[in-house]
Amino acid sequence: MGINYAINVPATSANIGPGFDVMGLSLSLYLTVNACIEPDAQPSPSTSNITISYEGENSSGLSLDPRANLITRTALYVLECNGLKQFPHPTTVCVNNRIPLGRGLGSSGAAVVAGVILADAVGSLGLTQQRMLDYCLMIEHHPDNVAAALVGGFVASYLIDVDRSGNVPASEADETEVLRREREQKAAAADENVKLPPENIGHFLRLGCSPKIKAVTIIPQFELATSKARAALPGSYKTHDVVFNLQRLAVLTTALGRDTPDPWLIYRAMEDKVHQPYRMHLIPGLPEILKTFNPDNTPGLLGICLSGAGPTILALAVDNFDQIAAKIRSVFDRQPNGGVATEYKLLDIVSEGSTCEKTSN
């Protein structure tokens, strides 16, 4: 007899053009984590009592060490914050991940959300959604992906400006994710005192999104680490560029929710001067894609942008999905040195966020 938890977390596309670190859309592509514990399971002194298996995207490249794997490492952090040193003994965790890694579809955000929900489930912590978001934000320092993955739909979010580490200056929020992960791993290995997240760090609002809109995602077959794409951004911006984005973002928050989406209104509202211009050199074909396709020459298209930190291209559309995908892919095909191989996924924007279903057998 065991208790099973089936956790489902959607992929997400962050930014949606001007909403850098603000906006996220949840998409019909999932990370699934099945966890099984015995009903009378007890905390165990050793991490070896948890078994992890993984199938799906990049199945050979991820660590199955519970202290290194992002899902279980996050779960351990949340358990430790709540006075539980380990997973219950024995715990088996089976991960099935359909979200490509390092492509701008929120794979790390989904892993972090799954880890928080996993801890909540196996530790019977009773965390509210708001508290879960606090934990997520201690790991993934920008709220756009995790908020959308947690609550679903078209989501705007902001962070309260606090020192999330409890003892590290807030400026470390800007360290690269690779460095941050190294620091967190060292801290975990040294079994330092675990810092509880401050309460209510992240705030979000679900916005309207017309059910007619689908996400055409063109996924280049190379990874781009978010840390690398963030390192390409400048330290300061011209007022004109910030105003350019603010104007568009304000319009975008409402434009996607209209019953009949206005293609040119959305197309212009998805332009950006804060992150995409600085990431062009990392994604061959991106400049041409953003410059070439518009609602006049590409019927059905509403708007086009880099998905998250890239390299995936997100085209929001109401019709002619396959034709739009073919046009974007052809730009990647024509890139020098044999082109850039891509995959195409037509995804729904899902209004349901993460779920956790409990069953006994």
Ligand SMILES: Nc1ncnc2c1ncn2[C@@H]1O[C@H](COP(=O)(O)OP(=O)(O)OP(=O)(O)O)[C@@H](O)[C@H]1O
């Ligand atoms: N299911 C998973 N299990 C364990 N680790 C994962 C999982 N998914 C992602 N990761 C970790 O997150 C890394 C990718 O994170 P990164 O932030 O670079 O890209 P992304 O989240 O896919 O893109 P974006 O943040 O732009 O949407 C992977 O290399 C891996 O270390």
Ligand SMILES: N[C@@H](CCO)C(=O)O
């Ligand atoms: N807002 C983030 C999303 C990627 O996780 C970025 O563009 O860097």
